[in-house]
Amino acid sequence: MDEATGTGLPNRPGAQRMRWKYLDNILTRHGPFTDPDWEPGEAAIEGLARAKLLGAGGLGCEILKNLALSGFQDIHVIDMDTIDVSNLNRQFLFRQADVGKYKAEVAAKFVEKRVKGVKITPYCGKIQDKDEEYYKQFAIIVCGLDSIEARRWINATLVGMVDDQDPDSMKPLIDGGTEGFKGQARVIFPTMTSCIECQLDMHAPRAAVPLCTLATIPRQPQHCIEWAHIIAWEEERKDITLDNDDPEHITWLYQKALTRAQEFNIPGVTYSMTQGVVKNIIPAIASTNAIVAASCCNEAFKLATSTNPFLGFPGTDNYMMYTGDESIYTYTFQHMKKSDCPVCGDDNIARPLQVDSDFTLQEFLDSLAERPEAQLKKPSIRSQEKSLYYQFPPDLREQTRPNLSKKLYELVQNGEEVVITDPAFPLTFKYKLVFK
Amino acid sequence: MLKIWSMKQKQQQDEAAATGGAKKKKVTAAQLRVQKDLSELSLGSTMKTNFPNPDDILNFTLTIEPDEGMYKGGRFIFDFKINQNFPHDPPKVKCTQKIYHPNIDLEGNVCLNILREDWKPVLNLNAVIVGLQFLFLEPNASDPLNKDAAEDLKANREGFKRNVRLSLGGGNVGKQTFDRVLK
Numbered sequence A: 001m002d003e004a005t006g007t008g009l010p011n012r013p014g015a016q017r018m019r020w021k022y023l024d025n026i027l028t029r030h031g032p033f034t035d036p037d038w039e040p041g042e043a044a045i046e047g048l049a050r051a052k053l054l055g056a057g058g059l060g061c062e063i064l065k066n067l068a069l070s071g072f073q074d075i076h077v078i079d080m081d082t083i084d085v086s087n088l089n090r091q092f093l094f095r096q097a098d099v100g101k102y103k104a105e106v107a108a109k110f111v112e113k114r115v116k117g118v119k120i121t122p123y124c125g126k127i128q129d130k131d132e133e134y135y136k137q138f139a140i141i142v143c144g145l146d147s148i149e150a151r152r153w154i155n156a157t158l159v160g161m162v163d164d165q166d167p168d169s170m171k172p173l174i175d176g177g178t179e180g181f182k183g184q185a186r187v188i189f190p191t192m193t194s195c196i197e198c199q200l201d202m203h204a205p206r207a208a209v210p211l212c213t214l215a216t217i218p219r220q221p222q223h224c225i226e227w228a229h230i231i232a233w234e235e236e237r238k239d240i241t242l243d244n245d246d247p248e249h250i251t252w253l254y255q256k257a258l259t260r261a262q263e264f265n266i267p268g269v270t271y272s273m274t275q276g277v278v279k280n281i282i283p284a285i286a287s288t289n290a291i292v293a294a295s296c297c298n299e300a301f302k303l304a305t306s307t308n309p310f311l312g313f314p315g316t317d318n319y320m321m322y323t324g325d326e327s328i329y330t331y332t333f334q335h336m337k338k339s340d341c342p343v344c345g346d347d348n349i350a351r352p353l354q355v356d357s358d359f360t361l362q363e364f365l366d367s368l369a370e371r372p373e374a375q376l377k378k379p380s381i382r383s384q385e386k387s388l389y390y391q392f393p394p395d396l397r398e399q400t401r402p403n404l405s406k407k408l409y410e411l412v413q414n415g416e417e418v419v420i421t422d423p424a425f426p427l428t429f430k431y432k433l434v435f436k
Numbered sequence B: 001m002l003k004i005w006s007m008k009q010k011q012q013q014d015e016a017a018a019t020g021g022a023k024k025k026k027v028t029a030a031q032l033r034v035q036k037d038l039s040e041l042s043l044g045s046t047m048k049t050n051f052p053n054p055d056d057i058l059n060f061t062l063t064i065e066p067d068e069g070m071y072k073g074g075r076f077i078f079d080f081k082i083n084q085n086f087p088h089d090p091p092k093v094k095c096t097q098k099i100y101h102p103n104i105d106l107e108g109n110v111c112l113n114i115l116r117e118d119w120k121p122v123l124n125l126n127a128v129i130v131g132l133q134f135l136f137l138e139p140n141a142s143d144p145l146n147k148d149a150a151e152d153l154k155a156n157r158e159g160f161k162r163n164v165r166l167s168l169g170g171g172n173v174g175k176q177t178f179d180r181v182l183k
Helices: A003-008 A014-027 A042-050 A060-069 A103-114 A132-136 A148-161 A211-216 A221-236 A247-263 A271-278 A286-305 A361-370 A394-405 B002-011 B029-039 B125-137 B147-155 B157-168
Strands: A052-057 A074-079 A119-124 A140-144 A173-179 A182-188 A319-323 A329-333 A351-355 A380-383 A387-389 A417-421 A428-435 B047-050 B059-064 B076-081 B092-095
Touching (some): A060 A074, A060 A140, A060 A286, A074 A103, A103 A119, A140 A148, A148 A173, A211 A221, A221 A271, A361 A387, A380 B029, A417 B029, A428 B029, B059 B125
Parallel strands (some): A052 A074, A052 A140, A351 A428
Antiparallel strands (some): A173 A182, B059 B076
């Protein structure tokens, strides 16, 4: 790219734009895979600059670095953790002096300093602290979270945000994750393509050892630690809530495990193994993180700029798995949307339903029985906060029966979501009750 | 990106409706699944549930009153704690009483394979309560959590039965005193 293109761009002195020389080659030319409708040039570059991105979680360092170096200019980052000395081997934005500080803050400062022109806004806390209003501001969400719970939360939030009337309400979700030598990158268009809840079976559950093995015949040092963790703690320190980050607690478990291991002649219990077992730490491998984060960020780039077809386009492959456990293997496939997915299944997107707020709950349920798509016989219904009426089990029915004679406005707010199930149907019905 | 949106609009042409300004509180996936599971429980005449807070369906107790087997006549209360990660995580189930049983320790921990190593999200709460019920019909000496009880069962089935009767009434077996759980 010659200097002229660089200087022609608003607010960017030529010398600075030179940094993106090679990136601009992609953004300003048609390629063999570009969509014929796509306009290369300034619009594409501006699109990238304006795309507000959110990155979060454990793959954060890699993702943040890649996004910034791909030309994204407005990036927000969320992470609740502080820097631990054990992070320094792979989380390269942090230095010894940063130990104890918030990851999001330190990472944001570091990358802003290194990559001129990028604005990074950190938030030190949980993704769950933020609401739909907050997530609405972004173009793309990139997640490298370390728990299934957090993934399910962001997934359900983004699916719930989709408003049929507003194209801007659908935020593509790019999710990366690693475990040792294995990892995955996937792209989700909430409500359109298979979501994280649809793909829940792709996560192997944590391998567990039978409780009786722990209690009676431990064979491995890990068994002794699990015993201390699950059984001994409950027996001896029931009143203290175990804090995985409290060194005194870990030391206690370590001592217990060590004594037990000696009884059974099992060598190998160490403090760091205790920490690992209790916190369920699977060793993070720097290069696996790099591979998966790179893949996620490439997809974010293609999504934002339309230069190339991206992973997850509806009807095409949306899931890339990578495994380096035994030599190397990757496979990219289309994970299908589940029609009975409790989050994005066709029947599980809350449909707006006009109701008379003066109706009693009983009258409302009766009216449902007449609706052609419902025809419910024994409906049970709840909102997020309240069990409104349950047909079963008996004691729950007795406790919720008084609600039947209450008016809807006493039980739910205008626009609140309710879920109705009926043993006669495998489906669930979700409605947003809109008062007439 | 815009292309994808127009695809979506073709995909579904739903009726429009403006919702109220109320902040949307969504029923969580765990709540939803528990609601489904509850409607499919077969409690029979030997089991009943108790929800201390009916709005919270993730925490409840289950009472089992076996009508046959050596634990007949007892009333056993289990505490169910289900977290938001259900059904990826199994429910946490504990016996709230101190009882004499080879597969339940003195703290109430239960050794039931589907509560731990064999749990799968396709299993439901009914599978768990069937499993618990089975423990009272067929205590299993080969997977002991209470080693003394398991050895008693292995060594002398009749003696074990007598111990069970003693323990149900709140008596001592060995050095341990058990909770009275007769109904």
